Amino acid sequence: MKRRGKGIGCMWYPIGFTVMANPSAATVKVNTDGTATLLTGTVETGQGALTVLGQIAAEALGISTDDVHVVSGDTDTTPMDTGAIASRTTYVTGNAIVRAAEAARELLFEAAAPLLGVKADQLEARDKRIQVLGFPSKSLPISEVALHAETNVGRPAIGSASYNPPTVPMDPETGQGKPFNTYVYATQIAEVEVDDETGEVEILRIVAVHDCGTPINPMLVEGQIQGGISMGVGFALQEEILFKDGVQVNPNLTNYIMPTSLDMPELEVELVDNYDPTGPFGAKGAGEPTAVPTAAAIMNAIYDAVGVRITSLPATAEKVMMAILEKREQEAKSA
Amino acid sequence: MLVKLKVNGELRQADVPPETTLLKMLREDLGLTGAKLGCDVGDCGTCTVIVDGDSLNSCLMLAAKANGREITTIEGLATSADLHPLQKSFEELGALQCGFCGPGMLMSAKNLLDKNPEPSVHEIKDALSGNLCRCTGYTKIIEAIQDAGRELSGAAAGN
Ligand code: FES
Ligand code: FES
Numbered sequence: 001m002k003r004r005g006k007g008i009g010c011m012w013y014p015i016g017f018t019v020m021a022n023p024s025a026a027t028v029k030v031n032t033d034g035t036a037t038l039l040t041g042t043v044e045t046g047q048g049a050l051t052v053l054g055q056i057a058a059e060a061l062g063i064s065t066d067d068v069h070v071v072s073g074d075t076d077t078t079p080m081d082t083g084a085i086a087s088r089t090t091y092v093t094g095n096a097i098v099r100a101a102e103a104a105r106e107l108l109f110e111a112a113a114p115l116l117g118v119k120a121d122q123l124e125a126r127d128k129r130i131q132v133l134g135f136p137s138k139s140l141p142i143s144e145v146a147l148h149a150e151t152n153v154g155r156p157a158i159g160s161a162s163y164n165p166p167t168v169p170m171d172p173e174t175g176q177g178k179p180f181n182t183y184v185y186a187t188q189i190a191e192v193e194v195d196d197e198t199g200e201v202e203i204l205r206i207v208a209v210h211d212c213g214t215p216i217n218p219m220l221v222e223g224q225i226q227g228g229i230s231m232g233v234g235f236a237l238q239e240e241i242l243f244k245d246g247v248q249v250n251p252n253l254t255n256y257i258m259p260t261s262l263d264m265p266e267l268e269v270e271l272v273d274n275y276d277p278t279g280p281f282g283a284k285g286a287g288e289p290t291a292v293p294t295a296a297a298i299m300n301a302i303y304d305a306v307g308v309r310i311t312s313l314p315a316t317a318e319k320v321m322m323a324i325l326e327k328r329e330q331e332a333k334s335a
Numbered sequence: 336m337l338v339k340l341k342v343n344g345e346l347r348q349a350d351v352p353p354e355t356t357l358l359k360m361l362r363e364d365l366g367l368t369g370a371k372l373g374c375d376v377g378d379c380g381t382c383t384v385i386v387d388g389d390s391l392n393s394c395l396m397l398a399a400k401a402n403g404r405e406i407t408t409i410e411g412l413a414t415s416a417d418l419h420p421l422q423k424s425f426e427e428l429g430a431l432q433c434g435f436c437g438p439g440m441l442m443s444a445k446n447l448l449d450k451n452p453e454p455s456v457h458e459i460k461d462a463l464s465g466n467l468c469r470c471t472g473y474t475k476i477i478e479a480i481q482d483a484g485r486e487l488s489g490a491a492a493g494n
Contacts, residue, residue, distance in 0.1 A: 046433025047432060048432065219429045222429075222475075223472075226472035227432060230469075231469075252374060252376070254378050258467060258469070260465075260466075261460040
């Protein structure tokens, strides 16, 4: 008989480790056509980092993302970055970019101030213009200001900065410290159907709610969460590296089974509206945490459906069936 | 042996060893590297192309067997003026992340929409079941295919 159950998995996940140096550096250069060039040492691996980092630079400079040319991942030419690891890119690299863009913007403000007859701290960068705070009509195009800064003032609008989440040493006595600068949180709920005659588990639906601070690009975050869930689904029910005498016996996709389109349930993703004052424009991060609660939610749903606890992954049909049979046996004994 | 094919509307030919797969010929002899080599044994779908109106894994077909047939690869999807509606929907809805599965996904999707312009979610999942994706969880890919299907059948209906 097919039995349904629901389970919840919750998690927190650390962003921006502080136990040792964890820097990212960035350079932002405002060009005389009003575009900007962003140099970053991080790499795009499909997570959408370069889009998000370009958005962060654009937001700080008051220009559009399309006008930011991102140069990345070349150790010859780009500033140092600790790496596209540890779900740190938006937070750590993003913070470096905000600071670099602000430094470039400051040079634009200083160049524009005398032209607009105000002090530099009374200016803002918006809609591709440098304008007097609250007076959009008193403004100059960024392209013009950048040219003026270069050719008349002699201080081109280039900013370089780095960000390193403040390193906090661990107390050697107590082993306590502050290992990370911020944390993200999520809850996922899985609904499953378990066949109690075969042990087969089908996931019907997963709802995921994540707090990643203010999402810079909600569509990309949603995609990362959906992808993370598919990894969690594989982790929960299918994926396993099998060894014999130290050699992997399932080294290809014929026998290392990962979720196909048919294995994926209906997904519903929601982002919690939040703002982290330490992140770039309130953002924390997504990445790895998206895959963390999925298997736990599925295992709890299996328990809800058939009353067995699966404590080693993946929960293959054999394992689930064995657990059901064991439970029946115990129940028969105690009856 | 000399293999002659029509690829993306153009007659192409190459002299290849008999054990050459269609994928290898496309990539190495014809310079069409859009179809990807993922596994080379038919498990992943990154090498998907359309041969005489059916999508298949080009790593499993010998080039010789494709002789005289009509092949569409990812390079034939867009025109110089415009992306294919599927490509536009994939881009607009963020349906790919690393993109490695993309060429295969798009060719499987095109093959589906050519035959079934308004497929259900289940029909889409079925059509993509041979195309593995490690990154997206397939959700946005499915949405993009539905979106392109609506666009294409809307255009066909003249609106
Ligand atoms: S390369 Fe052809 S199916 Fe993987
Ligand atoms: S987008 Fe990376 S494999 Fe599909």
